[in-house]
Amino acid sequence: MMKLLGTTTSPYVRKVRIVARAANLPLTMLDTRSEEGAALLARHAPLGKIPVLLDGDRVLPDSSVIVGWLWQRHEAALRAAGLDLDPAHLEQRELQVLAEGVLDAAINRFYLRRDNFEERGYLARQTERIDTTLAHLDHGPTPVKYARPLGLGALSLAVALDWLVFRAQADLAKYPALTAFRTAWLADPLAAGSEPVV
Numbered sequence: 144m145m146k147l148l149g150t151t152t153s154p155y156v157r158k159v160r161i162v163a164r165a166a167n168l169p170l171t172m173l174d175t176r177s178e179e180g181a182a183l184l185a186r187h188a189p190l191g192k193i194p195v196l197l198d199g200d201r202v203l204p205d206s207s208v209i210v211g212w213l214w215q216r217h218e219a220a221l222r223a224a225g226l227d228l229d230p231a232h233l234e235q236r237e238l239q240v241l242a243e244g245v246l247d248a249a250i251n252r253f254y255l256r257r258d259n260f261e262e263r264g265y266l267a268r269q270t271e272r273i274d275t276t277l278a279h280l281d282h283g284p285t286p287v288k289y290a291r292p293l294g295l296g297a298l299s300l301a302v303a304l305d306w307l308v309f310r311a312q313a314d315l316a317k318y319p320a321l322t323a324f325r326t327a328w329l330a331d332p333l334a335a336g337s338e339p340v341v
């Protein structure tokens with residue numbers, strides 16, 4: 144059985160959980176906040192980041208690598224579940240870069256603030272990056288719209304928005320298109336049961 148090293152709060156781990164469940168794959172999650180999970184992460188992940196998938200002899204780091212691996216093996220089941228994770232779709236890749244850029248900036252800011260860093264310099268730069276990118280996605284040249292099948296970028300955006308709300312890192316009320324996108328996502332069975340919890 145495949146083992147996923149991660150936490151119940153991580154949006155990147157959630158992306159993998161959603162894809163594995165959509166393909167009906169048995170997956171055990173091992174929490175990296177436990178001693179056993181932390182030891183396995185230290186052994187397998189030089190970057191110390193989650194998720195990491197252990198599949199037999201294979202050790203796969205990074206949610207995008209893992210999703211690519213699952214797509215190569217289970218494309219038919221994933222398409223049937225309403226996902227199109229083909230990395231050849233460049234528009235979806237572009238959306239993924241923006242969504243995960245926001246997410247990385249917000250995660251950095253969340254932890255730097257917890258460590259009482261001052262709101263200036265590179266920390267303030269993260270806030271700017273989050274604001275400009277959310278505004279671009281909401282009312283730039285092509286505002287986001289929720290649609291099935293869900294692509295790589297839409298899936299990343301969905302888990303990113305949920306995490307931003309979960310950790311109070313963005314006020315989505317300012318962004319009508321993003322709010323509509325999230326409302327549609329939350330009503331989608333693909334989202335159900337995987338929401339971030341501490």
Ligand SMILES: N[C@@H](CCC(=O)N[C@@H](CS)C(=O)NCC(=O)O)C(=O)O
Nearest residue numbers: 153154155191192193194205206207
């Ligand atoms: N590009 C990576 C990003 C993973 C990532 O940043 N994970 C966060 C948790 S959500 C993490 O492990 N952070 C720990 C750290 O930065 O020390 C992916 O897609 O998996």
